[in-house]
Amino acid sequence: MTTFLDFFKVPPPESLDFLNLQLEKDTKVFLDPYSVAMTNNVHCMNAHKCIKAFMETLLTALKDDNHTLATELCSHFQEPKGTGIGWTKKSYKGRGAGEIKAAKLLEALTSSEAVMSGAIEDLEELILVVEGLGLDTISDITINLGMKHFIEFTQEKCNELNIPLERINKKVNYFCHLDNEWKSDFFDLPHALIGEEKEKGQIILLPINTLAKQSTYGTSYFFTNIATPYFVNQGIAAGASFIRATKSGGYKADLKKMRENDQYKGGKKRMGKFITDHPKALKEYREKVAFYRYKKNHKKD
Numbered sequence: 001m002t003t004f005l006d007f008f009k010v011p012p013p014e015s016l017d018f019l020n021l022q023l024e025k026d027t028k029v030f031l032d033p034y035s036v037a038m039t040n041n042v043h044c045m046n047a048h049k050c051i052k053a054f055m056e057t058l059l060t061a062l063k064d065d066n067h068t069l070a071t072e073l074c075s076h077f078q079e080p081k082g083t084g085i086g087w088t089k090k091s092y093k094g095r096g097a098g099e100i101k102a103a104k105l106l107e108a109l110t111s112s113e114a115v116m117s118g119a120i121e122d123l124e125e126l127i128l129v130v131e132g133l134g135l136d137t138i139s140d141i142t143i144n145l146g147m148k149h150f151i152e153f154t155q156e157k158c159n160e161l162n163i164p165l166e167r168i169n170k171k172v173n174y175f176c177h178l179d180n181e182w183k184s185d186f187f188d189l190p191h192a193l194i195g196e197e198k199e200k201g202q203i204i205l206l207p208i209n210t211l212a213k214q215s216t217y218g219t220s221y222f223f224t225n226i227a228t229p230y231f232v233n234q235g236i237a238a239g240a241s242f243i244r245a246t247k248s249g250g251y252k253a254d255l256k257k258m259r260e261n262d263q264y265k266g267g268k269k270r271m272g273k274f275i276t277d278h279p280k281a282l283k284e285y286r287e288k289v290a291f292y293r294y295k296k297n298h299k300k301d
Contacts, residue, residue, distance in 0.1 A: 001022050001023075001024055001025075002022070002023045002024060003020045003021065003022055003023065004020050004021050004023065004084075004190075004192065004203060004205070005020050005161075006023075007023060007192045007193070008161075008163045008164075008190070008192070010161050010162075010163060013161075016208065017041075017157075017207060017208055017209070018153070018154075018157055018205040018206060018207055018208055019084070019085070019205065019206050019208055019211060021083070021084030021085070021203070021205075022084060023084070023192055023193065023194045023195075024194075024195065024196055025195075025196070026084055026085055026086045027084055027085050028085075028086070028213065029085050029211040029212060029213055030085060030086070030135045030136060030138075030139035030211065030212060030213075030215070031083075031085065031139040031142045031143050031206060031210050031211060032124070032135070032138075032139070032142075032210060032211070032212045032215060032216055032294075032297075033048075033051055033122070033123045033124045033138060033142045034122075034124045034216040034217060034286075034290055034294060035209060035210045035211070035212060035216065035294060035297070035298070036048050036051065036142060036146065036210045037051075037122075038209075038294055039207055039209045039210050041153070041207065043149045043150065043152055043153035043156070043207070044146075044149070044153075044207055044209075044210060046146070046148075046149040046152075046177075047142075047145070047146025047149040047150060048146075049177040050145045050146050050148075050149070050174070050175045050176070050177045051122075051123050051142060051145050051146060051175075052122075052177070053175065053177035053180050054073065054123075054145050054175050054177075054180075055121065055122060055123055056121075057069075057073060057180045058070060058073045058074070058109075059115070059118070059120070059121070061073065062106075062109060062110060062115065062116065063116075063118065067106075070106055071102050071103070071106065072182075073182075074102040074105045074106055075102040076144065076173045076175075076182045077105075077140065077141055077144050078144060078172070078173060079140065080140055080143040080144060080147070080204070081201065081202065081204075082189070082194070082201055082202040082203045082204045083143060083204045083206055084194070084203075085139070085206065085211065086136060086139070086140075104132075108130050108131055108132050108133065109126075109130060111130075111131070112126075112129045112130050112131075112268075112269075112272050113129075113269075113272045113273055113276050114128075114129040114271075114272035114273070114275040114276050115129065115130065115272075117276040119275045119276050119279040119282065120275070120282075121282075123138060123141065123142065123145075124138065124215075124216065124217045124290075125217065125282060126138065127215060127217045127218065127219070128217060128218070128219050128222050128268065128271055128272075128275065128285075129219075129268050129269075129271055129272035129275060130268065131268055131269070134215075135212075135214075135215040135217075138215075143204075143206075144173060144174070144175070145174070145175045146174070146175075147172055147173065147174035147175075147204075148174035148176075148185075148187075149174075150204055150205075150206060151172075151174075151187045151189065151204060153205060153206075153207060154189060154190065154203070154204050154205040155187075155188065155189075157205050158190050158205075163190050164190065165188040165189055165190055166188060166189070166190075166191055167186055167187070167188055168186055168187055168188075168189055168202050170186075171184040171185055171186055172184060172185070172187065189202040189203060189204065190202070190203045191203065209298060212297040212298075213297070214293070214297060215293075216289075216290045216293040216294050216297065217285075217290060219266065219267065219268050219271055220266060221285075221289055221293070222271055222281075222285055222289070223266035223267075223271060224266075225285070225288070225289045226281050226284055226285050226289065227266070227271060227274050227281070228255065228264075230274075230278070230281070231258060231263075231264045232253040232255075232258070235253060235258065235264075236251050236253075240258070241257070242254045242255075242257040242258040242261075
């Protein structure tokens with residue numbers, strides 16, 4: 001399998017801070033917006049500013065019922081090309097966020113109680129409560145939003161390794177956090193023979209610390225680690241039938257019995273209502289569960 005560095009006959013540096021992507025097929029990792037926020041290089045910091053600015057502008061538009069602006073904001077998610085990440089088995093042409101139409105995305109967002117209540121603020125939090133949005137789609141959206149800064153990261157790495165750049169033949173979109181709007185431009189990028197067809201195409205390198213095989217955010221993680229302990233404490237206070245006293249003087253919950261009650265089940269819609277009622281739970285998740293999963297995802301072998 002030919003890698004990016006193989007193609008340019010460049011030996012891997014001792015410390016490699018970008019994904020040395022395979023050229024024939026995608027690597028099954030994703031760009032995690034939480035990891036972008038936690039990665040302290042200037043390019044990730046600028047990409048994070050774009051993500052935050054987009055979310056603030058979009059959520060304000062939804063709150064103000066400004067359908068025209070919301071549609072415009074969600075109409076620029078092209079399928080990221082040349083990153084070499086995702087679920088595709090054969091080439092770089094997998095299902096991206098570009099195949100999610102603005103109308104469908106907005107319908108999912110406006111159907112979420114947590115989004116419309118204003119409890120949700122960050123892009124990665126949408127995974128917890130919005131039906132149909134998973135890490136693969138959020139990854140594609142993140143790449144699109146921060147595209148200009150991931151390109152600048154790529155240019156920096158290529159200049160360090162003396163890898164040639166050439167002008168792309170089609171403009172790419174990116175979100176500008178200074179003007180809070182989408183823009184597009186031509187850029188210089190490395191090009192290589194990619195996919196099984198070995199067609200010449202542009203390459204975009206991604207910082208290794210932004211990539212993950214599993215999301216730091218997930219509805220099941222939130223339900224298990226944040227909502228369930230709250231439900232148990234609620235059951236103890238109410239003397240619920242799924243709570244029993246222990247010989248040591250404490251309490252034990254029968255979680256299987258507890259979850260027979262719809263009130264205590266998981267799922268995005270129920271967690272959306274939970275977050276709406278308990279918005280501080282997101283901060284607890286971010287500081288405890290997401291941070292733990294981030295460290296686990298990026299633990300050195």
